[in-house]
Amino acid sequence: xxxxxxxxxxxxxxxxxxxLSKSELPQTLNSLKGFGAYFSTVNxxxxxxxxxxxxxxxxxxxxxxxxxxxxxxSQYNLDLGLKTLLLNKKLQxxxxxxxxxxxxxxxLSSVVNNIRQEYNNYYDNRQLRISIRYNFGNEKIKQVDxxxxxxxxxxxxx
Numbered sequence: 001x002x003x004x005x006x007x008x009x010x011x012x013x014x015x016x017x018x019x020l021s022k023s024e025l026p027q028t029l030n031s032l033k034g035f036g037a038y039f040s041t042v043n044x045x046x047x048x049x050x051x052x053x054x055x056x057x058x059x060x061x062x063x064x065x066x067x068x069x070x071x072x073x074s075q076y077n078l079d080l081g082l083k084t085l086l087l088n089k090k091l092q093x094x095x096x097x098x099x100x101x102x103x104x105x106x107x108l109s110s111v112v113n114n115i116r117q118e119y120n121n122y123y124d125n126r127q128l129r130i131s132i133r134y135n136f137g138n139e140k141i142k143q144v145d146x147x148x149x150x151x152x153x154x155x156x157x158x
Contacts, residue, residue, distance in 0.1 A: 007046045014039050019066040027113050028069050036065025036072075052089065056081035056096075073107035077125075090135045098127040 002010040020033040040060035047053040061076040078101050083094035106121040 009044045011042045012040070017065075021066065021068050023069055029111050032066050032069050032071070034066040034071075036067075037063040039063075052085040054083050054085075067108070070108040070110045073109075075103070075105060075107070076101070077104040087134075092131075092133040094129075094131045094133075096127075096129045096131075098129075099125045102126060 002008075002012065015038040016035065017037070018033070018035050020031065022031045023029065038060070041058070043057045045055040045057070047055060056079070058079040059077065062072070062074060064074050065072050077099055079096070079098050080100055081094065081096040083092055085092055102122075104122070104125050106123070107119065109116060109118045111117070
């Protein structure tokens with residue numbers, strides 16, 4: 001977590017791994033092995049001193065990797081968001097976009113019966129969401145100090 005600046009917080013992750021897959025089926029490859037890696041970053045930004053204009057940028061990247069007896073191609077995704085807080089932060093207006101680059105595609109290749117097969121799937125995860133949220137009610141609720149029913153027992157034991 002990077003939070004050294006008041007206006008920016010970033011959570012980052014990197015995974016590196018090695019896969020080894022073996023098969024005894026005559027139609028497939030005997031084995032497939034290789035390294036893979038994954039990177040993600042989630043960033044939140046504050047654009048003013050009152051902290052009423054906020055932004056989000058999320059990105060992840062899956063490097064080419066071996067998955068079972070398949071070779072997966074790279075895959076990545078970018079999401080963006082912007083929100084503003086109004087009326088003493090009771091009203092929130094937001095706009096969020098998912099898969100902005102239209103890049104979250106699942107692509108792989110495999111060999112079956114000595115024939116190379118390639119798959120290129122895109123499940124259209126793109127979205128644009130506009131939301132309005134209003135918080136009703138009192139946000140400053142006082143906690144009542146309650147005493148247990150056996151207060152008399154406590155006094156006797158002291």
